Amino acid sequence: MTNALPPLHNGHAPITLQELFREALYAFEEWDTELTEPIVTFEGRVIPISLVFEAMRECDDIVPMNIVGAVTERLTKPWEGEGPLDQMSFSTAARVMRVLVRKRLLANGGADIMAVSSPTAERKPPE
Template structure:
């Protein structure tokens, strides 16, 4: 069964989705290596890239705590001059998330995995 995120209503996200976005930003900040982090919404787990992609059309204002976390991740005040919408935040963090996902795909397989696959 495919998981479906709560929808936006004329650009507005339900509070559960706004909270998940903040959780996803924090997970991105903490993500050093390993699999893509997931966040939970209403009992289902979603990859953070899915949350960021979904929120690219959200016209709600970012809370200060989320803006501050995004600006810490990118190490500059990118949202202070603009409106500071969820859409703006998503467009800033999504490329960072994509970059980390690409590195995961390019990383060599762990030694145990390489050996087991070569024996097949």
């Protein structure tokens, strides 16, 4: 399903995927624990936030500090980034968020399976 999202290029995500990551993070923040996994839309497709986080697992780009704060405030242990600026890669942020999504789904009594379809050509009945 990650093929519905733009690919990484040598470890770098296109800006559209970085923006989708931000939307997925906001959707997680607003997630009511009694509902199924939040979704975001990309080019008319409905995408569960876990797939956005999964798509960013190998991204080496540096996360903006406002997103770093949104991720680290959910951790139970202090986080120290690399270098003097406490930088975090999207890969690290995505892995953290993916674990948090799984934990939330398990806490809700198991992961709900969501069917996601992509736009297809109109089917004609066989003649």
